[in-house]
Amino acid sequence: MFKEAVYHRPKDNFAYAYDKDTLHIMIQVKKGDMEGVELIYGDPYEWGDKGWVSHVIAMEKTGSSNLHDFWKAAVKPPYRRLRYGFRLSDGKETAFYTERGFYAAAPDDTAYYFCFPYLNSADVFQAPEWVRETTWYQIFPERFANGDASLDPAGRLPWGSSPPTRENFFGGDFQGVVEHLDHLVELGINGIYFTPIFHAYSNHKYDTIDYMKIDPQFGDEESFRMLVKECHERGIRVMLDAVFNHSGYYFPPFQDVLEKGESSQYKDWFHIWSFPVQTKPMPNYDTFGFVSTMPKLNTENQEVKDYLLKVARYWIEEFDIDGWRLDVANEIDHAFWREFRTTVKEVKPDAYILGEIWHDSMPWLQGEQFDAVMNYPFTNSAVDFFAKGTIGSQEFQNNLTQVLHMYPANVNEVAFNLLDSHDTPRILTLAGNEVTRVKLLYLFQLSFIGTPCIYYGDEIGMSGGADPECRKCMVWEEEHQNRDLFRFVKQLLHLRSTEPAFGNKASFRFLETNNSACIAYQKQHEHQKLVFILNNSPEQQEVAIKTLQNVTVRDLLTNDTSQIDESIQMAAFGFNIYEVR
Numbered sequence: 001m002f003k004e005a006v007y008h009r010p011k012d013n014f015a016y017a018y019d020k021d022t023l024h025i026m027i028q029v030k031k032g033d034m035e036g037v038e039l040i041y042g043d044p045y046e047w048g049d050k051g052w053v054s055h056v057i058a059m060e061k062t063g064s065s066n067l068h069d070f071w072k073a074a075v076k077p078p079y080r081r082l083r084y085g086f087r088l089s090d091g092k093e094t095a096f097y098t099e100r101g102f103y104a105a106a107p108d109d110t111a112y113y114f115c116f117p118y119l120n121s122a123d124v125f126q127a128p129e130w131v132r133e134t135t136w137y138q139i140f141p142e143r144f145a146n147g148d149a150s151l152d153p154a155g156r157l158p159w160g161s162s163p164p165t166r167e168n169f170f171g172g173d174f175q176g177v178v179e180h181l182d183h184l185v186e187l188g189i190n191g192i193y194f195t196p197i198f199h200a201y202s203n204h205k206y207d208t209i210d211y212m213k214i215d216p217q218f219g220d221e222e223s224f225r226m227l228v229k230e231c232h233e234r235g236i237r238v239m240l241d242a243v244f245n246h247s248g249y250y251f252p253p254f255q256d257v258l259e260k261g262e263s264s265q266y267k268d269w270f271h272i273w274s275f276p277v278q279t280k281p282m283p284n285y286d287t288f289g290f291v292s293t294m295p296k297l298n299t300e301n302q303e304v305k306d307y308l309l310k311v312a313r314y315w316i317e318e319f320d321i322d323g324w325r326l327d328v329a330n331e332i333d334h335a336f337w338r339e340f341r342t343t344v345k346e347v348k349p350d351a352y353i354l355g356e357i358w359h360d361s362m363p364w365l366q367g368e369q370f371d372a373v374m375n376y377p378f379t380n381s382a383v384d385f386f387a388k389g390t391i392g393s394q395e396f397q398n399n400l401t402q403v404l405h406m407y408p409a410n411v412n413e414v415a416f417n418l419l420d421s422h423d424t425p426r427i428l429t430l431a432g433n434e435v436t437r438v439k440l441l442y443l444f445q446l447s448f449i450g451t452p453c454i455y456y457g458d459e460i461g462m463s464g465g466a467d468p469e470c471r472k473c474m475v476w477e478e479e480h481q482n483r484d485l486f487r488f489v490k491q492l493l494h495l496r497s498t499e500p501a502f503g504n505k506a507s508f509r510f511l512e513t514n515n516s517a518c519i520a521y522q523k524q525h526e527h528q529k530l531v532f533i534l535n536n537s538p539e540q541q542e543v544a545i546k547t548l549q550n551v552t553v554r555d556l557l558t559n560d561t562s563q564i565d566e567s568i569q570m571a572a573f574g575f576n577i578y579e580v581r
Contacts, residue, residue, distance in 0.1 A: 001090045003102055005030035005068070008086070010099075010114045013362055016408045017124045018074065023116060024409060026072045027086055027097075031064050035091045037071040041084035044110045052110055056087070063401035063509060066394075070405045080120075083113040127371035127414040128323075128350040132504040134237060135446070135493055136191040136453035137184055140422050141218055142169065142203045143473050144456055145176025153217045160473035169203055170473050174219040174227045180476070181234055187459060187486070188493030191237045191451075193325055195422055197224070200248055204422070204471075206241075206327065207248030207294055211311040221318075228319050239323035239352060240315060244308050244340075245331050249293035269304050270295050288328060299336040308336075309343045316347045323352030329364070329373075330357045337369040354416055365411050375415040375450060377403045382419060386441045386536055387431035393519050393536065397510045404449065404508065413504050415450035419458070422471055426455065426464045433463060436573035439488055440534050443575055446492045447523065447532060449508050459489045495556060495577075501525035502556075515543040518570060522547065529580045530556070535570035542567050553578035 007028040008014050014026045025039055042054035059071040075082070085098040085106070096103045098112045107113070146152070146159055152171040159170055177192075184192070196205035199213040214224050228238050247254055253266035261267075262275045271286035278284050279292040286296035297304055315321050324344065329337070337355075344351050353371045355364055361373040378400070385396035404412060419441055420427045431437035438458075445452050457474050461482030464470040475481055496503040506523040513520050517537035523530040531548060535541045544567040554561050556577040568576065 001088065001093045001095060002030040002033050003095065003097075005033065006088065006097055006102075008097070008114065010116060013406065013408050013411075015114070015116055017119050018408065018410055020119070020121045020124055021076050023075050023077060023082060023119060024072060025059075025075065025084060026062075026070060026405070027059070028068045028070055028405075029088070031067055031069050033090055034069065034071070034088055036089045037061075038087040038089075039073045039075070039084060040087055040096070040106060040113075041075055041077075041082055042110075043077065043079045043081050044083045044115070045081070046079070051108055054106075059086075063405060064398070065402040065405075066398040070401070077116075077119060081118055082116040083110045084116070085113045123367065125365070125367040125408060125410050127410070128352050130237065130350065131352050131371065131414045131451050133497070134191040134451050135189055135496070136193050136239070136416070136451065137187075137189040138193045138195070138418070138421060138453055138455045139177060140172075140195050140204075140456065140471055141174070141177070141197055142172040142205075143471050144172045145180050145474060145476065146171040146173060147175030147177070147179045148173050148219070151175075151217055151219060160475070164468045164471045164473070166468050167203070169217070171217065172473075173217060174223045178227055178230050181230060181236070184236065185234050187454075187490050188497065189454070190235050191239065191322075192231060193239045193453060194241060196241045196243055196327075201250055201293075202248075206243050207250075208243050209248050209250045209252075211308070212314060225319050228321060232320070237322035237352075239325055239354065240321050241327060242312065242324045243327045244297065244299065244311075244336075245328035246288040246294040246296045249295070251295075254295050268301050269298055271298055296331070299332050305336060305339065309339060312340055312343050313347050316344065316351060321351075322348075323354060325354045325356065325374075326370070327356050329355035329370070330359075330361075334363070334369065337364065341369055352414075360406060362407065365407060372411070372414045372416050372451070375403070375417045377406070378415070378417050378448070378450070379419060379424075382441060382444060383427065383430055386444065387427055387437055389536070393516050397519060401510065412449045413451075416453060417445055417448060417450040418453040418455070419445055420455050420470065421453075422455070423467060424470060425466050426462060426470050427458055428461060428463045429465055429469075434573075435461065435482065435485055437536075438485065440536060440573060440575060442489055442492060443532070443534065443577075446489075446496050447502055447530075447577075449504060451504075454489070459486050461485050491557070499528065499530070499556065499579075501528040501530045501579075506530070511545055511547055513543050513545055515541050517541050518543045520545050520547075531578045531580060533568065533570065533576045533578075535572065535574045538572050540572055540574075541570045543570055544568070548578065548580070552581040554581060 018024045037059040038056050046053040059073040062072045063070050088095045096106045099114045100112045151173050153169045156169050156171045198208050199210040199215045200207050253269050256266045257264040273284045283292040288294040355370040355373045357373040358376040364370045381399035384391045501523040506525040511520040518535050520533045548564045
């Protein structure tokens with residue numbers, strides 16, 4: 001038994017309150033090392049004639065990475081308190097693992113065991129319930145649709161008349177979005193994530209001038225209020241992008257610092273190293289990256305905090321937005337985010353708070369800061385496997401299993417699962433312009449655990465490399481759209497909303513196959529079991545899956561019922577979705 005590989009940490013992602021009655025307990029062991037793991041648990045104060053009253057249940061192996069197996073159990077402690085340990089068996093040896101280490105026999109003293117002191121309802125991670133059933137659509141406002149020519153900025157180019165650059169403008173605005181909301185409704189979208197809409201210098205608007213004002217090229221406060229109202233009437237939630245890590249160069253407080261130097265009343269709003277302030281050749285102040293036009297805000301300064309929290313409150317109170325996406329969220333102090341959450345939830349308890357973090361984000365997902373983060377570990381693995389083909393099926397499954405076990409289940413259910421964005425090449429380009437690969441990507445994304453996001457135009461086959469090429473004008477002429485891809489995504493979103501096990505209401509686990517070109521996974525709901533088979537290969541494949549042998553299934557795409565015997569023939573880049581009867 002490889003005891004040195006055994007890992008458990010209480011009151012974290014390995015032991016947490018899933019809801020007000022249920023604890024999830026997980027342990028990590030060396031891959032393939034254990035034949036079985038059991039959870040020993042009981043209330044620390046419940047004693048009988050024979051000593052401590054404890055219970056034993058078998059734990060379930062919920063997945064494997066390249067190095068580890070994960071075993072998990074759910075328990076409902078009757079008195080909301082728990083002491084617990086693990087009985088590990090590798091077929092040759094049995095060991096008892098507790099907070100104080102390994103023992104040959106279960107200790108009698110409860111002080112030796114791991115402790116979950118009390119299941120406090122206030123400590124349960126609670127993201128907005130509606131997010132679990134939401135599919136987002138990311139809109140880059142400058143490039144979605146031009147509906148009001150009177151708002152066009154100077155030098156505006158005709159729509160789609162030239163490739164996008166970091167400097168050119170095409171005149172996208174709020175009216176253009178309103179005019180095309182029916183496109184989103186038809187697709188099955190019920191959430192919009194807007195990149196920044198506040199007054200800024202650039203076309204991307206991540207260099208804010210005024211956080212309390214709409215950029216005039218998009219409209220004004222009244223036209224935005226109308227947009228939110230039109231969205232809500234169609235059942236679409238609205239999330240705005242908050243750039244609180246840094247301001248723009250023309251943000252009035254920064255201009256005041258540039259003008260007055262050390263005598264400026266705003267000098268402590270930023271991280272100025274020395275005076276006078278210089279922007280070239282390198283800024284002598286903290287910035288986003290080394291971009292001199294994006295000075296980093298000092299969120300430890302009370303005046304800055306008051307201003308930004310006022311912004312957070314204003315757009316919810318005045319316009320009824322439903323969430324904030326937080327740009328460069330990991331570079332801002334945790335104390336600020338705790339105050340931010342308190343402010344936002346006071347105004348709208350079910351507002352969604354989403355952080356842009358590209359790495360392991362558990363420190364932000366303890367229930368007192370964010371509801372979710374952008375799930376780039378999911379993105380990277382899905383793109384590498386389906387689009388680029390740079391990793392094999394086993395590595396892909398290892399990676400995704402690791403992703404699912406990085407966070408508690410109730411965190412995973414609202415994770416923001418994207419395939420691309422304004423910061424990355426488009427998925428069609430990443431897939432070498434092979435639509436069949438893109439379809440597999442969408443099938444996996446839309447049947448995975450979390451809240452998925454589609455980048456504008458991907459659903460009709462738009463392509464584009466890295467920024468700025470990924471920010472092309474939306475193509476509205478149907479003769480230039482891939483309508484087959486649109487219908488496919490629409491069909492998947494319909495299944496996600498109508499089949500209980502397709503979306504977030506089911507557990508997820510990979511299934512073993514006899515063919516490394518294919519992956520298979522199971523979605524298990526209380527009343528339904530679905531099995532997905534995807535052939536990530538340009539050649540026809542034959543695959544056998546133990547779960548499907550000698551069973552009757554319904555094909556979700558054709559509604560045909562059939563009996564599967566030994567194996568299944570899979571077309572090149574083909575897929576099947578079976579309901580197991």
